[in-house]
Each structure stands twice: as structure tokens, then as C-alpha cells.
Amino acid sequence: MAERGVDRVLWLLVPGVVFVVALFAYPVLYGLQLSFQPEEGGGVLANYERFFADPYLRDTIWITLRLAVPAALINVLASIPIAYRMRGRFRGKRLLTTILVVPITLGTVLTAEGLINYLGPVGWFNKILMGIGLTDEPVRLVHNYWGVLFSLIITGFPFAFLLILSYLSGIDPTLEQAAATLGADRRRRFRYITLPLLAPGLAITFCLTFVLAFSVFPSAYLVGLPQGETRVISIAAYESAFRDTDYPLGSAIAMIMAVVMLVVVGLVLLWRSTLYRGATGGKG
Amino acid sequence: MRVSTWLVWGAVAFFLVNLFGLVLAVVVNSFSVEWFGTWWPNGLTTSWYVTAWRELDLLEVLVVTVQVALAVVVLSVLIGVPTAYALARRTFPGKRLVTVLFLLPILLPPMTYGIPLATVLYKFDLAGGIAGVIIANLVPSVPFVVLTMTPFIEQIDPKIEAAARMCGARTSAVFTRVLAPLLVPGILAASILVLVRTVGMFELTFLTAGPGSQTLVVSLYEAMFSAGIRAQQAVDAMAVIYTGSMLVLLVVALRFVNPTQLVTRLKEPA
Numbered sequence: 001m002a003e004r005g006v007d008r009v010l011w012l013l014v015p016g017v018v019f020v021v022a023l024f025a026y027p028v029l030y031g032l033q034l035s036f037q038p039e040e041g042g043g044v045l046a047n048y049e050r051f052f053a054d055p056y057l058r059d060t061i062w063i064t065l066r067l068a069v070p071a072a073l074i075n076v077l078a079s080i081p082i083a084y085r086m087r088g089r090f091r092g093k094r095l096l097t098t099i100l101v102v103p104i105t106l107g108t109v110l111t112a113e114g115l116i117n118y119l120g121p122v123g124w125f126n127k128i129l130m131g132i133g134l135t136d137e138p139v140r141l142v143h144n145y146w147g148v149l150f151s152l153i154i155t156g157f158p159f160a161f162l163l164i165l166s167y168l169s170g171i172d173p174t175l176e177q178a179a180a181t182l183g184a185d186r187r188r189r190f191r192y193i194t195l196p197l198l199a200p201g202l203a204i205t206f207c208l209t210f211v212l213a214f215s216v217f218p219s220a221y222l223v224g225l226p227q228g229e230t231r232v233i234s235i236a237a238y239e240s241a242f243r244d245t246d247y248p249l250g251s252a253i254a255m256i257m258a259v260v261m262l263v264v265v266g267l268v269l270l271w272r273s274t275l276y277r278g279a280t281g282g283k284g
Numbered sequence: 285m286r287v288s289t290w291l292v293w294g295a296v297a298f299f300l301v302n303l304f305g306l307v308l309a310v311v312v313n314s315f316s317v318e319w320f321g322t323w324w325p326n327g328l329t330t331s332w333y334v335t336a337w338r339e340l341d342l343l344e345v346l347v348v349t350v351q352v353a354l355a356v357v358v359l360s361v362l363i364g365v366p367t368a369y370a371l372a373r374r375t376f377p378g379k380r381l382v383t384v385l386f387l388l389p390i391l392l393p394p395m396t397y398g399i400p401l402a403t404v405l406y407k408f409d410l411a412g413g414i415a416g417v418i419i420a421n422l423v424p425s426v427p428f429v430v431l432t433m434t435p436f437i438e439q440i441d442p443k444i445e446a447a448a449r450m451c452g453a454r455t456s457a458v459f460t461r462v463l464a465p466l467l468v469p470g471i472l473a474a475s476i477l478v479l480v481r482t483v484g485m486f487e488l489t490f491l492t493a494g495p496g497s498q499t500l501v502v503s504l505y506e507a508m509f510s511a512g513i514r515a516q517q518a519v520d521a522m523a524v525i526y527t528g529s530m531l532v533l534l535v536v537a538l539r540f541v542n543p544t545q546l547v548t549r550l551k552e553p554a
Contacts, residue, residue, distance in 0.1 A: 016367025031400025215393030
């Protein structure tokens with residue numbers, strides 16, 4: 001055994017592994033098994049049948065995708081050009097990065113409060129729009145789809161930006177310089193050198209921001225229309241489990257949520273596997 | 285400069301200006317006597333902070349927040365660091381499985397495993413109190429400490445420990461006199477990150493907290509959710525206190541760690 005690295009040091013693993021098995025793996029498996037034991041009787045799959053038969057529950061998948069996919073796409077696509085220009089060193093880089101990180105720490109609840117104050121019908125944003133004559137009536141930007149989308153962008157963008165910045169910094173800049181000596185202009189250097197090397201990182205970043213956006217919860221209540229166009233899937237899961245105390249249905253919805261996320265992430269990673277996979281030349 | 289560069293920096297500026305306006309709107313409202321429909325409130329006051337302090341039981345909420353955060357930091361370091369040490373120093377059959385097991389709670393959004401976790405905690409009568417909140421918050425924190433500490437321990441030369449043993453140090457002495465001092469900077473960075481994440485963690489705390497065990501974010505949410513009952517300025521005052529404490533934590537955190545570490549454990553690109 002000893003030559004395979006098994007010795008007394010491995011005892012140190014015990015507290016951590018016991019912890020993660022007892023408080024992460026066990027609850028997830030317990031929830032999975034609970035979801036097959038419907039409260040109101042019926043077959044093993046009754047909870048799942050109920051979810052897909054009831055449009056009020058079923059539609060939450062579509063409502064959530066309609067928020068999460070655009071939010072993740074915007075966050076990733078907006079981060080690329082900004083991160084592209086922030087490679088290398090320049091004065092104020094640390095300050096700018098810090099400012100861009102701040103929204104992560106604001107958290108969804110404060111962002112929601114700010115959105116209501118700032119984007120509301122009498123908020124500064126609408127006042128400016130009306131002041132410069134872009135609109136005569138205040139634009140409704142909170143307590144609907146847009147409020148939740150803005151909240152997802154404010155909290156998700158810094159996350160996507162930092163990830164993409166670190167992926168971009170891992171690409172060896174001499175590759176681009178080599179292309180430049182061979183006569184490639186800016187656009188072609190980006191299209192044929194940087195973008196293919198960055199694509200796997202983009203796929204991962206998209207997955208992580210999508211998963212975050214797909215599980216949106218407090219802002220869908222606070223700046224959305226929780227019983228209407230922003231009744232996202234986590235609201236359905238929460239209300240079933242803790243308002244109606246139907247834990248089996250709540251667990252079933254949580255499992256469906258995980259499956260939808262896995263499907264989207266799986267599709268993105270499948271697309272990624274068709275791309276170039278190799279060294280990015282950097283040290284990162 | 286090129287047009288596209290101007291467009292990009294223009295978009296960044298637009299985003300930041302609006303973000304600033306968003307935060308400023310909350311701060312101004314929390315100090316305003318009355319603010320409805322005008323550009324600037326008609327008069328400033330600090331009385332809403334007194335109201336928030338009294339009516340929303342801020343002192344109690346802050347005490348709970350500090351207790352939860354400190355307990356989570358201490359426990360996750362105590363559980364996580366030994367695991368990280370074993371993962372960094374040994375290869376063993378099933379190591380990949382263990383790594384994935386520690387990766388999942390960080391990658392999955394809290395809402396997915398939070399609902400089954402809260403169900404289990406309620407089943408064992410653990411939820412609804414401070415203990416439940418601490419346990420729930422440990423679930424992403426322990427793996428976070430493991431994953432930030434493993435690369436940190438990997439870069440400490442094992443020969444140092446071997447040398448200590450050569451000089452006759454017992455295992456306990458190797459740990460307390462040799463390893464512990466070397467680990468302090470890494471533990472400090474991991475602790476600060478866990479602290480920031482725990483104070484800001486909404487979902488898990490929300491799902492497991494009962495009356496008297498809510499942290500600042502959750503009671504802020506509750507205050508907002510029942511907005512009709514209270515003056516909005518008082519809720520905003522609470523939000524400002526929350527943001528203020530988060531910003532202080534963030535400034536402290538950024539002195540010790542790189543911003544990218546706040547979101548992931550990616551290795552610092554050289």
C-alpha cells in the first residue's frame with residue numbers, strides 16, 4: 001500500500017471528506033430519492049408528471065432560460081473587447097479591476113434596492129431620459145423582465161470579466177506579434193490567433209455565468225414580477241418546498257433545475273470539444 | 285485612438301456611471317427627509333439610521349452576522365486545511381473523485397443543492413437557528429478553503445519538512461513550528477475570501493435561517509420584501525450599512541489577494 005501513496009497522512013482527508021459527503025452528497029441524493037416519493041401518492045414519477053402537466057410550473061423553465069441565456073451571452077460578449085484592451089500593464093489597471101469587482105460584493109439584494117431607486121419611474125435614469133427628450137413618459141425598467149436582466153448583468157458581468165481577463169492573460173502575446181510580422185492586421189490577428197485560443201475559456205465562462213443566472217432567486221422577487229413574467233424555476237422550487245411544505249415536489253423541481261443546467265452546459269462543452277485544444281503558449 | 289476603442293471605453297464608462305448612480309441613489313435616499321419625484325431630496329437627516337437601528341434590530345442582526353461569519357471561517361479552516369495538505373502531498377487511488385467532490389459545491393449554484401440541504405437540516409431539526417445557518421454556509425466554504433489551500437501547500441517544499449524530521453522534530457513539532465508559520469499567509473487569504481463570501485451569501489442563509497438567526501443580507505431582503513410597512517429610507521439606511529461593511533471587507537481582502545481569486549481559483553497568470 002505504501003508505494004501507492006497510502007499512509008497515515010491520508011487520515012487528514014477524513015474530516016473534509018466526511019463533511020462533504022454528509023452535507024453535500026447525502027442531501028443531494030436524499031433530495032433525489034425524495035423526489036420519487038410524491039406527497040399526494042401516485043406513481044414514482046408523479047412529481048415530475050405534475051411539473052410538466054402544470055403550465056404554471058412547466059413554463060418556469062422557459063421563463064428562466066429567457067433570462068439566463070441573454071444575460072450570460074451579454075456578460076461574456078461584453079467582457080471580450082474590454083478584457084482584450086486590458087491585457088498588459090498600464091496605469092490604473094488595478095484600480096479599474098477593483099471597480100469592476102465591486103458589484104460582486106454589492107450582492108443581489110443591494111443591487112435590487114439600487115435598481116428600484118435609480119431606474120424606477122421617478123429615478124435619476126428616467127429623469128435624464130425625459131430631460132434630453134428621448135421619451136415623454138418614464139420607461140418601466142423595474143418590476144418586470146428588464147429589472148431582473150439588469151440585475152443579472154450587474155452581478156454577473158464582473159465575474160465573467162475577471163475570468164476572461166485571466167484566460168486572455170494566459171495567451172502568449174508573442175503569438176500575436178508573430179502574426180503581425182507576417183502581415184496580419186488587427187482584425188485578422190484577433191480572428192485567427194486570439195479568438196481560437198480563447199474559445200475554450202469562453203465556453204467555460206459562459207457555462208459558469210449561465211449557471212449563476214439560471215439559479216437567480218432574490219432579484220426575481222425584488223425587481224421582477226415573481227408571479228408573472230419572472231417566475232423563475234428557483235421561485236417555483238422554493239415555494240413548493242417551503243411555502244407549501246411539499247418537500248418532494250420542491251426536490252423534484254430542484255432536480256429538474258439541475259438537469260436543465262447540465263443539458264445546457266453539456267451542449268456548450270460538446271461545442272467546445274470541436275474546437276482547437278492545445279497549448280495556449282502562455283504560462284497560465 | 286481608434287473608433288472601436290472609444291466605443292469600448294465609452295461602454296465601460298456608461299456601465300460604471302450607471303453603477304455609481306445606482307449606489308449613490310441608495311445612499312442619498314437613506315439620508316433624505318423626504319424624496320419623491322425631484323432631483324434631490326428636500327432636506328437631509330441621519331434619523332433613518334436611528335430608526336433602522338431600533339426598528340430592524342440591527343445590533344442583533346450584526347451580532348448574528350459576525351458570529352456566523354467567524355464560526356464559518358474558523359471551522360472551514362480547521363476542516364479544510366488538513367484535507368488540502370493531504371491532497372497536496374499525496375497521490376492515491378480515487379484522488380480525482382475526491383477533487384470533483386470538493387469542486388461541485390463551489391461550481392453549483394447554492395439554490396440547487398440548498399433546497400435539498402435545507403430539507404435535510406429541517407428533518408434533523410438543525411435548521412431555523414444559528415447552528416443551521418453555520419452548517420449550511422460551511423458547505424461551499426470548506427471546499428473553497430481546500431481548493432485555495434491545495435496549490436498553496438504544493439508550492440511549499442516538502443524537503444523543509446524532511447529536514448525538520450532529520451533534526452529530530454516530532455510530527456507535532458513539524459506541524460506547529462515548521463508548517464504552521466509557512467501556512468499563515470495562505471490561511472489568511474482563504475479566511476478573508478470565506479468571510480466575504482459568507483457575509484454576502486444570501487440563498488443558503490435564507491433557506492436555513494429562522495427568526496433571530498438572520499444575517500444582514502437576509503434581514504435586508506426581508507425588510508425590502510415587506511417594503512410597504514417601513515419607510516424606504518430606513519431600508520436604504522440598512523442597505524448602506526451592509527454595503528459599507530462589504531466594502532470595508534473588500535478593501536481588506538484586496539490587500540491580501542488578487543481580485544480574480546474572489547471568483548475562482550485560477551492560477552495567477554505569470
